[in-house]
Amino acid sequence: MPVLKEETVAIGSDADVVLVRQLVRRRAQELRFSLVDQTKLVTAASELARNALEHGRGGEMLLQVLQDPPRSGLRLVFADQGPGIANVELAMKDGYTTGGGLGLGLGGAKRLVNEFAVESTPGKGTRITVTKWH
Protein backbone atom coordinates (compact mmCIF):
# COMPACT_ATOMS: atom_id res chain seq x y z
CA MET A 1 0.00 0.00 0.00
CA PRO A 2 1.57 3.33 -1.03
CA VAL A 3 2.70 5.54 1.83
CA LEU A 4 2.49 9.18 0.76
CA LYS A 5 4.14 10.76 3.75
CA GLU A 6 5.86 9.73 6.94
CA GLU A 7 6.75 11.66 10.05
CA THR A 8 7.85 10.85 13.57
CA VAL A 9 7.12 12.51 16.91
CA ALA A 10 9.07 11.67 20.05
CA ILE A 11 6.94 11.08 23.15
CA GLY A 12 8.94 12.05 26.21
CA SER A 13 6.67 14.30 28.28
CA ASP A 14 3.01 15.20 28.58
CA ALA A 15 3.60 18.24 26.36
CA ASP A 16 4.51 15.75 23.62
CA VAL A 17 1.10 14.13 24.02
CA VAL A 18 -0.38 17.50 23.07
CA LEU A 19 1.95 17.68 20.04
CA VAL A 20 0.81 14.21 18.96
CA ARG A 21 -2.83 15.30 19.19
CA GLN A 22 -2.15 18.46 17.17
CA LEU A 23 -0.22 16.68 14.41
CA VAL A 24 -2.82 13.92 14.05
CA ARG A 25 -5.61 16.51 13.94
CA ARG A 26 -3.81 18.48 11.22
CA ARG A 27 -3.19 15.43 9.02
CA ALA A 28 -6.75 14.15 9.52
CA GLN A 29 -8.08 17.55 8.48
CA GLU A 30 -5.87 17.53 5.38
CA LEU A 31 -7.31 14.16 4.41
CA ARG A 32 -10.78 15.62 4.90
CA PHE A 33 -11.86 13.14 7.56
CA SER A 34 -15.29 13.98 8.98
CA LEU A 35 -15.24 15.92 12.23
CA VAL A 36 -16.34 12.85 14.17
CA ASP A 37 -13.65 10.68 12.58
CA GLN A 38 -11.01 13.34 13.26
CA THR A 39 -12.04 13.50 16.89
CA LYS A 40 -12.05 9.71 17.25
CA LEU A 41 -8.58 9.35 15.78
CA VAL A 42 -7.11 12.24 17.78
CA THR A 43 -8.60 10.80 20.96
CA ALA A 44 -7.20 7.34 20.20
CA ALA A 45 -3.78 8.91 19.53
CA SER A 46 -3.95 10.74 22.84
CA GLU A 47 -4.73 7.52 24.72
CA LEU A 48 -1.93 5.59 23.04
CA ALA A 49 0.65 8.38 23.40
CA ARG A 50 -0.11 8.57 27.09
CA ASN A 51 0.09 4.80 27.32
CA ALA A 52 3.57 4.89 25.77
CA LEU A 53 4.56 7.64 28.17
CA GLU A 54 3.21 6.09 31.35
CA HIS A 55 3.82 2.40 30.77
CA GLY A 56 6.59 2.43 28.18
CA ARG A 57 8.73 5.16 29.75
CA GLY A 58 8.30 7.21 26.60
CA GLY A 59 8.73 6.30 22.97
CA GLU A 60 7.70 7.64 19.61
CA MET A 61 4.84 7.86 17.19
CA LEU A 62 5.28 7.21 13.48
CA LEU A 63 2.53 8.75 11.36
CA GLN A 64 1.88 7.51 7.82
CA VAL A 65 -0.48 8.94 5.23
CA LEU A 66 -1.81 6.00 3.20
CA GLN A 67 -3.28 5.94 -0.27
CA ASP A 68 -5.39 2.98 -1.31
CA PRO A 69 -7.75 4.45 -3.92
CA PRO A 70 -10.51 5.30 -3.52
CA ARG A 71 -9.70 5.28 0.19
CA SER A 72 -7.12 7.33 2.01
CA GLY A 73 -6.07 6.67 5.55
CA LEU A 74 -3.87 7.55 8.48
CA ARG A 75 -1.74 4.94 10.23
CA LEU A 76 -0.19 5.64 13.60
CA VAL A 77 2.48 3.40 15.08
CA PHE A 78 3.28 3.89 18.77
CA ALA A 79 6.51 2.22 19.81
CA ASP A 80 8.20 2.13 23.20
CA GLN A 81 11.06 0.20 24.81
CA GLY A 82 9.23 -0.22 28.10
CA PRO A 83 8.55 -3.39 30.08
CA GLY A 84 6.00 -4.62 27.52
CA ILE A 85 2.58 -6.09 28.13
CA ALA A 86 2.57 -9.59 29.62
CA ASN A 87 -1.03 -10.43 28.77
CA VAL A 88 -2.25 -8.46 25.77
CA GLU A 89 -5.73 -10.00 25.83
CA LEU A 90 -6.23 -8.94 29.42
CA ALA A 91 -4.83 -5.47 28.76
CA MET A 92 -7.41 -4.94 26.03
CA LYS A 93 -10.31 -5.43 28.43
CA ASP A 94 -12.20 -2.39 29.65
CA GLY A 95 -11.44 -1.69 33.27
CA TYR A 96 -7.97 -3.20 33.15
CA THR A 97 -5.44 -0.72 34.44
CA THR A 98 -1.97 -0.63 35.89
CA GLY A 99 -1.76 3.14 35.86
CA GLY A 100 -4.55 3.92 38.30
CA GLY A 101 -6.88 5.20 35.57
CA LEU A 102 -10.24 4.02 34.34
CA GLY A 103 -8.56 1.36 32.21
CA LEU A 104 -10.25 2.42 28.98
CA GLY A 105 -6.99 3.16 27.15
CA LEU A 106 -6.28 0.22 24.86
CA GLY A 107 -9.76 -1.25 24.49
CA GLY A 108 -11.25 2.22 24.15
CA ALA A 109 -8.70 3.27 21.53
CA LYS A 110 -9.45 0.12 19.54
CA ARG A 111 -13.13 1.09 19.27
CA LEU A 112 -12.19 4.49 17.83
CA VAL A 113 -10.22 3.21 14.82
CA ASN A 114 -10.73 0.75 11.94
CA GLU A 115 -7.65 -1.41 12.44
CA PHE A 116 -5.77 -2.13 15.64
CA ALA A 117 -2.76 -4.37 16.31
CA VAL A 118 -0.56 -4.88 19.37
CA GLU A 119 2.85 -6.53 19.37
CA SER A 120 4.53 -6.73 22.72
CA THR A 121 7.58 -8.54 24.06
CA PRO A 122 7.95 -8.52 27.83
CA GLY A 123 11.17 -6.73 28.71
CA LYS A 124 11.63 -5.38 25.18
CA GLY A 125 8.77 -3.02 24.50
CA THR A 126 5.40 -2.54 22.86
CA ARG A 127 4.31 -1.56 19.39
CA ILE A 128 0.71 -0.57 18.75
CA THR A 129 -0.47 0.13 15.21
CA VAL A 130 -3.81 1.79 14.49
CA THR A 131 -5.33 2.79 11.15
CA LYS A 132 -8.34 4.88 10.31
CA TRP A 133 -9.75 4.94 6.78
CA HIS A 134 -11.69 7.67 5.07
Next chain:
Amino acid sequence: MDRIPILRMGEFLLVTIQVDMHDQLALTLQDDLTAQITRTGARGVLIDISSLDVVDSFIGRMLGSIASMARLMNAETVVVGMQPSVAITLVELGLTLHGIRTALDVEKGMALLRASAAGRRRA
Protein backbone atom coordinates in the same frame (compact mmCIF):
# COMPACT_ATOMS: atom_id res chain seq x y z
CA MET B 1 3.58 28.44 34.81
CA ASP B 2 0.36 28.13 32.80
CA ARG B 3 -2.88 28.28 34.72
CA ILE B 4 -6.51 28.14 33.68
CA PRO B 5 -8.31 31.17 35.14
CA ILE B 6 -11.18 30.60 37.55
CA LEU B 7 -13.86 33.31 37.64
CA ARG B 8 -16.13 33.92 40.57
CA MET B 9 -19.78 34.70 39.80
CA GLY B 10 -21.73 35.15 43.00
CA GLU B 11 -21.79 31.84 44.80
CA PHE B 12 -20.53 29.94 41.76
CA LEU B 13 -17.15 29.43 40.10
CA LEU B 14 -16.79 29.52 36.34
CA VAL B 15 -13.96 27.83 34.44
CA THR B 16 -13.62 28.13 30.69
CA ILE B 17 -11.16 25.67 29.22
CA GLN B 18 -9.86 27.11 25.99
CA VAL B 19 -6.51 25.44 25.44
CA ASP B 20 -5.54 21.94 24.47
CA MET B 21 -4.61 20.90 28.00
CA HIS B 22 -1.54 18.91 28.78
CA ASP B 23 -1.87 16.63 31.76
CA GLN B 24 -0.02 18.84 34.26
CA LEU B 25 -2.28 21.78 33.45
CA ALA B 26 -5.31 19.59 34.12
CA LEU B 27 -3.93 18.52 37.49
CA THR B 28 -3.14 22.14 38.42
CA LEU B 29 -6.71 23.12 37.56
CA GLN B 30 -7.97 20.40 39.89
CA ASP B 31 -5.85 21.76 42.77
CA ASP B 32 -6.76 25.40 42.08
CA LEU B 33 -10.46 24.65 41.91
CA THR B 34 -10.65 22.75 45.17
CA ALA B 35 -8.63 25.51 46.87
CA GLN B 36 -11.01 28.16 45.49
CA ILE B 37 -14.10 26.26 46.62
CA THR B 38 -12.78 26.25 50.16
CA ARG B 39 -11.72 29.89 50.05
CA THR B 40 -14.95 31.26 48.57
CA GLY B 41 -17.43 28.79 49.97
CA ALA B 42 -18.76 28.37 46.43
CA ARG B 43 -21.94 26.32 46.05
CA GLY B 44 -21.37 25.36 42.45
CA VAL B 45 -18.72 24.95 39.76
CA LEU B 46 -19.43 25.45 36.07
CA ILE B 47 -16.89 24.08 33.59
CA ASP B 48 -17.29 25.27 30.01
CA ILE B 49 -15.62 22.88 27.57
CA SER B 50 -17.20 24.21 24.37
CA SER B 51 -13.76 25.09 22.96
CA LEU B 52 -12.32 21.64 23.56
CA ASP B 53 -12.18 19.54 20.41
CA VAL B 54 -10.76 16.51 22.21
CA VAL B 55 -11.61 15.01 25.58
CA ASP B 56 -9.66 11.82 26.22
CA SER B 57 -9.97 9.49 29.18
CA PHE B 58 -7.47 11.52 31.20
CA ILE B 59 -9.43 14.75 30.90
CA GLY B 60 -12.69 12.86 31.36
CA ARG B 61 -11.29 11.36 34.54
CA MET B 62 -10.20 14.79 35.74
CA LEU B 63 -13.72 16.18 35.20
CA GLY B 64 -15.09 13.26 37.19
CA SER B 65 -12.62 13.84 40.04
CA ILE B 66 -13.41 17.55 40.19
CA ALA B 67 -17.12 16.75 40.44
CA SER B 68 -16.57 14.19 43.21
CA MET B 69 -14.23 16.44 45.22
CA ALA B 70 -16.56 19.42 44.83
CA ARG B 71 -19.50 17.33 46.00
CA LEU B 72 -17.56 16.43 49.16
CA MET B 73 -17.18 20.15 49.75
CA ASN B 74 -20.90 20.75 49.21
CA ALA B 75 -20.57 22.24 45.72
CA GLU B 76 -22.36 21.01 42.61
CA THR B 77 -20.46 20.66 39.29
CA VAL B 78 -21.98 21.16 35.85
CA VAL B 79 -20.03 20.55 32.63
CA VAL B 80 -21.40 22.59 29.73
CA GLY B 81 -20.97 22.91 25.97
CA MET B 82 -19.54 19.54 25.00
CA GLN B 83 -19.29 19.33 21.22
CA PRO B 84 -21.28 16.55 19.46
CA SER B 85 -18.17 14.94 17.97
CA VAL B 86 -16.54 14.88 21.40
CA ALA B 87 -19.65 13.36 22.96
CA ILE B 88 -19.86 10.65 20.28
CA THR B 89 -16.17 9.83 20.79
CA LEU B 90 -16.48 9.64 24.58
CA VAL B 91 -19.42 7.24 24.28
CA GLU B 92 -17.43 5.05 21.87
CA LEU B 93 -14.47 5.19 24.22
CA GLY B 94 -16.75 3.92 26.98
CA LEU B 95 -16.67 7.02 29.14
CA THR B 96 -20.11 8.19 30.24
CA LEU B 97 -18.99 10.56 33.02
CA HIS B 98 -21.26 8.95 35.61
CA GLY B 99 -22.73 11.42 38.02
CA ILE B 100 -21.55 14.58 36.27
CA ARG B 101 -24.35 16.98 35.47
CA THR B 102 -24.32 18.50 32.00
CA ALA B 103 -25.97 21.40 30.21
CA LEU B 104 -25.93 22.73 26.66
CA ASP B 105 -24.43 26.15 27.44
CA VAL B 106 -23.26 28.42 30.25
CA GLU B 107 -26.68 30.03 30.66
CA LYS B 108 -28.50 26.70 31.03
CA GLY B 109 -25.75 25.44 33.31
CA MET B 110 -26.09 28.48 35.55
CA ALA B 111 -29.87 27.99 35.73
CA LEU B 112 -29.25 24.40 36.74
CA LEU B 113 -26.82 25.41 39.49
CA ARG B 114 -29.19 28.07 40.79
CA ALA B 115 -32.12 25.65 40.91
CA SER B 116 -30.02 23.07 42.67
CA ALA B 117 -28.62 25.55 45.21
CA ALA B 118 -32.15 26.83 45.93
CA GLY B 119 -33.32 23.26 46.39
CA ARG B 120 -30.55 22.52 48.85
CA ARG B 121 -31.28 25.67 50.85
CA ARG B 122 -34.93 24.67 51.17
CA ALA B 123 -33.98 21.18 52.27
Next chain:
Amino acid sequence: MAVSLTHLPRILERHGDALLADWIREQLQAKSRTGAIKEGELREQCAEFLRLLREATAKGGTSDVSRPEFEPLRELLANVSRSRGVQGFSPSETAKFVFSFKRPLFMRLREELGRDAVALADETWAVTELLDELGLLTTETYQKTREAVIARQQEEMLELSTPVVKLWDGILALPMIGTLDSNRTQVVMETLLEKIVETGSEVAIIDITGVPTVDTLVAQHLMKTVAAARLMGAECIISGIRPAIAQTIVHLAIDLGNVITKANLADAFKTALDKRGMAQVPGR
Protein backbone atom coordinates in the same frame (compact mmCIF):
# COMPACT_ATOMS: atom_id res chain seq x y z
CA MET C 1 -1.90 -3.94 -30.33
CA ALA C 2 -0.93 -0.61 -31.82
CA VAL C 3 -1.01 -0.45 -35.57
CA SER C 4 0.64 2.31 -37.54
CA LEU C 5 -1.51 4.87 -39.29
CA THR C 6 0.07 5.72 -42.58
CA HIS C 7 -2.52 7.81 -44.37
CA LEU C 8 -4.85 9.13 -41.68
CA PRO C 9 -2.90 12.30 -40.78
CA ARG C 10 -2.78 13.34 -44.43
CA ILE C 11 -6.48 12.65 -44.97
CA LEU C 12 -7.45 14.59 -41.86
CA GLU C 13 -5.28 17.45 -43.04
CA ARG C 14 -6.69 17.57 -46.54
CA HIS C 15 -10.37 16.86 -45.86
CA GLY C 16 -10.78 18.29 -42.36
CA ASP C 17 -13.65 20.65 -43.18
CA ALA C 18 -15.56 18.16 -45.29
CA LEU C 19 -15.16 15.45 -42.64
CA LEU C 20 -16.44 17.82 -39.98
CA ALA C 21 -19.51 18.69 -42.02
CA ASP C 22 -20.27 15.02 -42.80
CA TRP C 23 -19.76 13.95 -39.21
CA ILE C 24 -22.07 16.63 -37.80
CA ARG C 25 -24.72 15.77 -40.38
CA GLU C 26 -24.40 12.12 -39.40
CA GLN C 27 -25.01 12.96 -35.76
CA LEU C 28 -27.85 15.37 -36.38
CA GLN C 29 -29.62 12.76 -38.53
CA ALA C 30 -29.32 10.13 -35.84
CA LYS C 31 -31.11 12.63 -33.60
CA SER C 32 -32.23 10.64 -30.51
CA ARG C 33 -31.44 13.11 -27.76
CA THR C 34 -28.79 14.95 -29.67
CA GLY C 35 -31.47 17.61 -29.87
CA ALA C 36 -30.65 18.35 -26.27
CA ILE C 37 -27.20 19.43 -27.28
CA LYS C 38 -26.95 22.70 -29.14
CA GLU C 39 -25.67 22.42 -32.68
CA GLY C 40 -23.06 25.07 -31.94
CA GLU C 41 -21.74 23.13 -28.98
CA LEU C 42 -21.68 19.91 -30.99
CA ARG C 43 -19.81 21.63 -33.82
CA GLU C 44 -17.27 22.97 -31.35
CA GLN C 45 -16.72 19.55 -29.78
CA CYS C 46 -16.35 17.84 -33.17
CA ALA C 47 -13.95 20.47 -34.53
CA GLU C 48 -11.82 20.21 -31.40
CA PHE C 49 -11.83 16.41 -31.63
CA LEU C 50 -10.67 16.54 -35.26
CA ARG C 51 -7.94 19.03 -34.49
CA LEU C 52 -6.58 17.02 -31.57
CA LEU C 53 -6.86 13.75 -33.49
CA ARG C 54 -4.90 15.24 -36.37
CA GLU C 55 -2.19 16.51 -34.03
CA ALA C 56 -1.92 13.22 -32.14
CA THR C 57 -1.76 11.00 -35.23
CA ALA C 58 0.66 13.33 -37.00
CA LYS C 59 2.99 13.16 -34.02
CA GLY C 60 2.86 9.47 -33.23
CA GLY C 61 1.41 7.78 -36.25
CA THR C 62 0.03 4.81 -34.32
CA SER C 63 -3.35 3.80 -32.96
CA ASP C 64 -2.10 3.42 -29.39
CA VAL C 65 -4.30 5.91 -27.47
CA SER C 66 -2.38 5.47 -24.23
CA ARG C 67 0.62 7.32 -25.70
CA PRO C 68 1.33 10.85 -24.43
CA GLU C 69 0.47 12.56 -27.73
CA PHE C 70 -3.13 11.41 -27.21
CA GLU C 71 -3.39 13.04 -23.80
CA PRO C 72 -5.25 16.22 -24.96
CA LEU C 73 -7.67 14.11 -26.99
CA ARG C 74 -8.34 11.79 -24.06
CA GLU C 75 -9.06 14.81 -21.92
CA LEU C 76 -11.48 16.25 -24.44
CA LEU C 77 -13.35 12.94 -24.64
CA ALA C 78 -13.49 12.72 -20.86
CA ASN C 79 -15.02 16.21 -20.72
CA VAL C 80 -17.52 15.46 -23.47
CA SER C 81 -18.71 12.22 -21.91
CA ARG C 82 -18.74 13.71 -18.43
CA SER C 83 -21.00 16.54 -19.52
CA ARG C 84 -23.24 14.10 -21.39
CA GLY C 85 -23.37 11.82 -18.39
CA VAL C 86 -24.52 14.70 -16.22
CA GLN C 87 -27.09 15.81 -18.83
CA GLY C 88 -28.67 12.36 -18.71
CA PHE C 89 -27.59 10.89 -22.05
CA SER C 90 -27.60 7.10 -22.33
CA PRO C 91 -24.24 5.32 -22.56
CA SER C 92 -24.77 4.39 -26.23
CA GLU C 93 -25.74 7.94 -27.12
CA THR C 94 -22.55 9.10 -25.49
CA ALA C 95 -20.39 6.50 -27.24
CA LYS C 96 -21.97 7.40 -30.60
CA PHE C 97 -20.14 10.70 -30.49
CA VAL C 98 -17.02 8.77 -31.50
CA PHE C 99 -18.59 5.89 -33.43
CA SER C 100 -20.61 8.17 -35.70
CA PHE C 101 -17.30 9.41 -37.08
CA LYS C 102 -16.63 6.02 -38.65
CA ARG C 103 -18.86 6.32 -41.68
CA PRO C 104 -17.65 9.74 -42.89
CA LEU C 105 -14.05 8.76 -42.29
CA PHE C 106 -14.30 5.37 -44.02
CA MET C 107 -15.90 7.01 -47.03
CA ARG C 108 -12.90 9.33 -47.31
CA LEU C 109 -10.51 6.45 -46.88
CA ARG C 110 -12.17 4.61 -49.73
CA GLU C 111 -12.01 7.66 -51.97
CA GLU C 112 -8.35 8.18 -51.21
CA LEU C 113 -7.09 4.60 -51.16
CA GLY C 114 -9.70 2.86 -53.26
CA ARG C 115 -7.19 1.80 -55.86
CA ASP C 116 -4.81 0.18 -53.38
CA ALA C 117 -6.77 -2.64 -51.72
CA VAL C 118 -4.01 -3.60 -49.30
CA ALA C 119 -3.45 -0.05 -48.10
CA LEU C 120 -7.21 0.48 -47.71
CA ALA C 121 -7.59 -2.69 -45.63
CA ASP C 122 -4.60 -1.85 -43.42
CA GLU C 123 -5.65 1.72 -42.83
CA THR C 124 -9.28 0.77 -42.19
CA TRP C 125 -8.16 -1.74 -39.61
CA ALA C 126 -5.91 0.78 -37.87
CA VAL C 127 -8.58 3.48 -37.86
CA THR C 128 -11.20 1.06 -36.55
CA GLU C 129 -8.96 0.10 -33.72
CA LEU C 130 -8.22 3.70 -32.89
CA LEU C 131 -11.86 4.80 -32.88
CA ASP C 132 -12.96 1.74 -30.90
CA GLU C 133 -10.41 2.55 -28.22
CA LEU C 134 -11.59 6.15 -28.07
CA GLY C 135 -15.21 5.01 -27.94
CA LEU C 136 -14.49 2.71 -25.01
CA LEU C 137 -12.83 5.61 -23.27
CA THR C 138 -16.01 7.68 -23.48
CA THR C 139 -18.02 4.80 -22.03
CA GLU C 140 -15.63 4.42 -19.15
CA THR C 141 -15.74 8.10 -18.24
CA TYR C 142 -19.49 8.09 -18.71
CA GLN C 143 -19.84 5.27 -16.21
CA LYS C 144 -17.63 6.98 -13.65
CA THR C 145 -19.65 10.17 -14.00
CA ARG C 146 -22.93 8.31 -13.48
CA GLU C 147 -21.53 6.59 -10.43
CA ALA C 148 -20.63 9.96 -8.96
CA VAL C 149 -24.15 11.22 -9.72
CA ILE C 150 -25.68 8.20 -7.98
CA ALA C 151 -23.44 8.63 -4.95
CA ARG C 152 -24.45 12.26 -4.68
CA GLN C 153 -28.13 11.41 -4.98
CA GLN C 154 -27.81 8.80 -2.26
CA GLU C 155 -26.29 11.41 -0.02
CA GLU C 156 -29.06 13.88 -0.80
CA MET C 157 -31.68 11.19 -0.14
CA LEU C 158 -30.07 10.55 3.20
CA GLU C 159 -30.38 14.19 4.11
CA LEU C 160 -33.94 14.44 2.82
CA SER C 161 -35.10 11.33 4.61
CA THR C 162 -34.04 12.56 8.03
CA PRO C 163 -35.44 15.96 8.80
CA VAL C 164 -34.92 17.21 12.32
CA VAL C 165 -37.91 19.39 13.21
CA LYS C 166 -38.47 21.79 16.03
CA LEU C 167 -41.70 20.87 17.84
CA TRP C 168 -41.62 23.49 20.54
CA ASP C 169 -39.17 25.87 22.07
CA GLY C 170 -36.42 23.56 23.31
CA ILE C 171 -37.95 20.37 21.90
CA LEU C 172 -36.71 18.68 18.72
CA ALA C 173 -38.22 15.69 16.93
CA LEU C 174 -36.56 13.31 14.52
CA PRO C 175 -39.15 11.19 12.70
CA MET C 176 -37.20 8.29 11.21
CA ILE C 177 -38.68 6.56 8.18
CA GLY C 178 -37.56 3.47 6.32
CA THR C 179 -34.99 0.80 6.95
CA LEU C 180 -32.13 1.84 9.18
CA ASP C 181 -28.74 0.52 8.29
CA SER C 182 -25.78 1.18 10.50
CA ASN C 183 -24.34 3.82 8.20
CA ARG C 184 -27.55 5.79 7.88
CA THR C 185 -28.27 5.64 11.59
CA GLN C 186 -24.87 7.10 12.28
CA VAL C 187 -25.37 10.05 9.92
CA VAL C 188 -28.84 10.68 11.32
CA MET C 189 -27.58 10.67 14.87
CA GLU C 190 -24.76 13.08 14.13
CA THR C 191 -27.24 15.43 12.47
CA LEU C 192 -29.52 15.25 15.49
CA LEU C 193 -26.72 16.05 17.95
CA GLU C 194 -25.62 19.01 15.85
CA LYS C 195 -29.18 20.34 15.72
CA ILE C 196 -29.41 20.04 19.49
CA VAL C 197 -26.46 22.41 19.82
CA GLU C 198 -27.66 24.70 17.06
CA THR C 199 -31.13 25.19 18.52
CA GLY C 200 -30.19 24.85 22.18
CA SER C 201 -32.85 22.17 22.62
CA GLU C 202 -32.76 20.19 25.83
CA VAL C 203 -35.15 17.46 24.74
CA ALA C 204 -35.06 15.45 21.50
CA ILE C 205 -37.69 12.90 20.50
CA ILE C 206 -36.53 10.12 18.19
CA ASP C 207 -39.67 8.69 16.62
CA ILE C 208 -39.25 5.26 15.03
CA THR C 209 -42.90 4.70 14.04
CA GLY C 210 -41.85 4.52 10.38
CA VAL C 211 -39.04 2.05 10.94
CA PRO C 212 -39.98 -1.52 9.99
CA THR C 213 -37.29 -3.36 11.95
CA VAL C 214 -34.73 -2.65 14.60
CA ASP C 215 -31.73 -4.95 14.93
CA THR C 216 -29.06 -5.07 17.59
CA LEU C 217 -26.73 -2.73 15.73
CA VAL C 218 -29.37 -0.06 15.20
CA ALA C 219 -30.49 -0.34 18.83
CA GLN C 220 -26.87 0.16 19.85
CA HIS C 221 -26.64 3.30 17.74
CA LEU C 222 -29.80 4.62 19.33
CA MET C 223 -28.39 3.95 22.79
CA LYS C 224 -25.12 5.66 21.94
CA THR C 225 -26.98 8.70 20.67
CA VAL C 226 -28.94 8.94 23.88
CA ALA C 227 -25.69 8.68 25.88
CA ALA C 228 -23.93 11.30 23.72
CA ALA C 229 -26.88 13.70 24.00
CA ARG C 230 -26.75 13.33 27.80
CA LEU C 231 -23.06 14.23 27.81
CA MET C 232 -23.99 17.39 25.94
CA GLY C 233 -26.77 18.24 28.35
CA ALA C 234 -29.85 17.07 26.45
CA GLU C 235 -32.29 14.21 27.00
CA CYS C 236 -33.64 11.90 24.28
CA ILE C 237 -36.99 10.16 24.25
CA ILE C 238 -37.58 7.25 21.88
CA SER C 239 -41.16 7.02 20.68
CA GLY C 240 -43.16 4.90 18.27
CA ILE C 241 -42.03 1.49 19.46
CA ARG C 242 -44.55 -0.77 17.72
CA PRO C 243 -45.46 -4.19 19.17
CA ALA C 244 -43.26 -6.05 16.67
CA ILE C 245 -40.25 -3.92 17.54
CA ALA C 246 -40.93 -4.26 21.26
CA GLN C 247 -40.87 -8.03 20.74
CA THR C 248 -37.60 -7.89 18.81
CA ILE C 249 -36.00 -5.76 21.47
CA VAL C 250 -36.98 -8.25 24.16
CA HIS C 251 -36.00 -11.31 22.08
CA LEU C 252 -32.61 -9.84 21.21
CA ALA C 253 -32.17 -9.01 24.89
CA ILE C 254 -31.28 -5.44 23.95
CA ASP C 255 -31.04 -3.39 27.10
CA LEU C 256 -32.64 -0.02 26.58
CA GLY C 257 -31.74 0.60 30.20
CA ASN C 258 -32.54 4.05 31.39
CA VAL C 259 -33.78 5.38 28.06
CA ILE C 260 -37.21 6.94 28.18
CA THR C 261 -39.46 5.15 25.68
CA LYS C 262 -43.03 5.99 24.69
CA ALA C 263 -45.55 4.22 22.48
CA ASN C 264 -46.29 7.25 20.35
CA LEU C 265 -45.12 10.72 19.49
CA ALA C 266 -47.97 12.42 21.37
CA ASP C 267 -47.03 10.76 24.67
CA ALA C 268 -43.39 11.58 24.07
CA PHE C 269 -44.26 15.21 23.43
CA LYS C 270 -46.23 15.37 26.68
CA THR C 271 -43.25 13.97 28.58
CA ALA C 272 -40.93 16.41 26.79
CA LEU C 273 -43.06 19.37 27.84
CA ASP C 274 -42.93 18.17 31.44
CA LYS C 275 -39.17 17.83 31.29
CA ARG C 276 -38.45 21.11 29.59
CA GLY C 277 -36.06 23.33 31.43
CA MET C 278 -34.70 20.51 33.53
CA ALA C 279 -31.20 19.34 32.61
CA GLN C 280 -30.17 15.77 33.13
CA VAL C 281 -27.69 13.80 35.13
CA PRO C 282 -25.97 11.28 32.87
CA GLY C 283 -25.85 7.65 33.82
CA ARG C 284 -28.80 7.62 36.15
